[in-house]
Amino acid sequence: MSEAIPQVKPMKIMSGCRTTSQLHVGNFWGAVNNWLKLQNDNECYFGVMDLHGLTTAYKSSHEIKNFNRDIFADLVAWGIDTDKNTVFIQSLVPEHIELFMHFANLTPMGWLERVPTWKDAEEEAKASDTHNLGRFMYPVLQAADIALYNGQKVPVGADQVAHLELTREIIRRFNFLYKGKLPEPQALLTETPLVPGLDGRKMSKSYNNGLLLTEDEKTLKKKVNSMLTDTKRLRREDVGNPADCTVFTFHKLYSTDQDLKWVVDGCTTAGIGCGDCKAKLCANIEEKTKIPREKKKELLNNPKALDSIIDQGTEKARLVARKNLNQIKDWMKL
Numbered sequence: 001m002s003e004a005i006p007q008v009k010p011m012k013i014m015s016g017c018r019t020t021s022q023l024h025v026g027n028f029w030g031a032v033n034n035w036l037k038l039q040n041d042n043e044c045y046f047g048v049m050d051l052h053g054l055t056t057a058y059k060s061s062h063e064i065k066n067f068n069r070d071i072f073a074d075l076v077a078w079g080i081d082t083d084k085n086t087v088f089i090q091s092l093v094p095e096h097i098e099l100f101m102h103f104a105n106l107t108p109m110g111w112l113e114r115v116p117t118w119k120d121a122e123e124e125a126k127a128s129d130t131h132n133l134g135r136f137m138y139p140v141l142q143a144a145d146i147a148l149y150n151g152q153k154v155p156v157g158a159d160q161v162a163h164l165e166l167t168r169e170i171i172r173r174f175n176f177l178y179k180g181k182l183p184e185p186q187a188l189l190t191e192t193p194l195v196p197g198l199d200g201r202k203m204s205k206s207y208n209n210g211l212l213l214t215e216d217e218k219t220l221k222k223k224v225n226s227m228l229t230d231t232k233r234l235r236r237e238d239v240g241n242p243a244d245c246t247v248f249t250f251h252k253l254y255s256t257d258q259d260l261k262w263v264v265d266g267c268t269t270a271g272i273g274c275g276d277c278k279a280k281l282c283a284n285i286e287e288k289t290k291i292p293r294e295k296k297k298e299l300l301n302n303p304k305a306l307d308s309i310i311d312q313g314t315e316k317a318r319l320v321a322r323k324n325l326n327q328i329k330d331w332m333k334l
Contacts, residue, residue, distance in 0.1 A: 013038055013188070014151030016047035016090070019067045020057050023074045024210040026195040026203040029253055032213075034155050034190040036079050044085040045149045045317065048072055051090045051097070051141065055134040069300070072310055074213055077295035082309055088317035089310060090145070095321035099144040099328065100137075103170050106177060107140050111166060115139055143167040147174075147328075148321050151185045157192035180331040193253065200228040200246045214293040217286055224250075224282040229274045230267075240267040240274075247277055254284045 017023065017031055035046055048071050050064050057064065068089050080087060090096055112118065118136060125131040146154060146167055154164055168184045175182055196202065197209030204210065211223055227247050233240035242248035242264050251263055259280060266272030299306045 010042045011188075012150050012152045012183075013042045013044045013155065014047075014146045014149050014153075014185070015045075015155050016049040016052070016145060017071060019048055019050040019053035019064055019071060021067060021205045021210075022070050023213040024203055025213055025250075025253075026210070028078070028213050029195050030157070030192045031155070032075065032078060032080070034192075038155065038188075039081055039085050042153075045151070045320075046075065046080060046085055046087045047090050047145065047317075048075075048088070049090045049145070052138060055132065055138055056128070056130045058132075058134070059129075069306060069310075073296045073299040073306060074292075076299060076309060077214070077292040079292075082313055086149075086316045086320065087313040089314060092310075092314045093148075093317045093321050095148055095318070095325045096141070096144055099148050099325055100141045102328070102332065103144050103147075103174065104137060104140050106173055107170055111169060112136055112139060115166060116162060139163065139166045140170065143170040146185050147171055147182050148324055149317075150183055150324060152183050153188040154185050155188045155190045158189060161187045161189075174328075178331040178333075180328065182328070194249075195253070196246050196249055198223055198227050198246070214289060214296050216293070217290075220286060220289070221282050224278050224285070225275075227278065229277075233267075233274065236273045237270050239270045242267050245277075247274070247281055250285070251277075251281055254281065254288060256284075259284065 015031065015035060017027055023032070035044065038044060048068050050068050053064060053067070054061060072087070072089065075087060076082060117138075122131065125135060142163075143166065145151075154167075156164060164185065164187050171182045171184050174180050197204060197207055198211060199207070199209045201207055201209060211220075215223065224247075227250070228245075229247055230240040230242075230244045232238070232244070242251075245267070248263060248267075251260055255263070263272070263277055263280070267277065299309075
């Protein structure tokens with residue numbers, strides 16, 4: 001008689017995208033694309049994190065609700081399965097805030113003052129009037145987001161591993177103080193390619209240099225044509241270096257190996273011009289975007305259908321959050 005093959009329990013994955021604007025292609029390649037790869041074999045919790053967004057967008061709070069719906073529609077349109085996964089809007093699950101308060105009480109100030117993202121961006125935060133308590137305590141809320149679903153793995157790029165360590169320290173201290181058994185989440189290293197803005201700088205709302213995930217065809221063409229190319233290629237007959245070209249960075253995300261060879265051969269021999277290269281890129285992005293764009297449009301044009309999906313995801317999240325928060329409060333003897 002053959003031995004039964006042991007069943008491997010799916011890992012509990014927790015991740016989210018911060019609500020400050022519509023999703024751009026950097027959000028997709030840095031996060032959502034990895035969620036698509038993880039969603040079928042794991043127990044996944046994906047959040048639209050509007051409370052995190054409000055730490056910097058508190059002056060434009062009236063925009064958050066629409067961004068929540070837009071991001072939710074994008075996630076569904078691009079293939080996140082809301083039946084297999086728990087997809088929710090953070091502020092609709094109040095247990096996040098309650099657990100955040102419990103974690104905030106046991107987190108020493110010194111831990112937060114050492115967070116790299118706080119130290120590195122402190123001057124920018126002062127200049128933009130976002131040097132506030134919410135932004136300072138952002139990592140504590142992040143720890144609560146993960147612990148609330150007993151997250152075991154958090155998909156991150158290599159540059160974010162240090163940030164996750166604070167979550168582990170907070171949970172470790174909770175378990176020590178209250179004899180709890182919250183899992184210490186591990187980093188799930190994922191591929192997060194660097195996606196520059198249209199001008200070669202970091203893609204950012206503040207720089208107005210982003211390419212939205214579901215740009216309409218006309219705007220997509222206009223933005224691709226504005227992309228920075230190799231500044232040393234001044235004339236059509238000059239040879240170029242694809243490694244110094246923002247357009248080629250996008251080709252590596254959206255184009256086939258055959259097209260990449262065409263770009264490299266043509267650019268380095270001046271066999272093609274920058275306009276030819278951009279036209280090919282635009283066509284390739286459009287090919288991948290047109291179907292999700294139509295799906296998203298259908299959802300946004302049918303508010304009841306979208307509301308139903310959001311409500312179902314929220315209820316799924318709250319059932320898990322309530323159960324886990326009750327266990328946490330039992331450990332605390334509350």
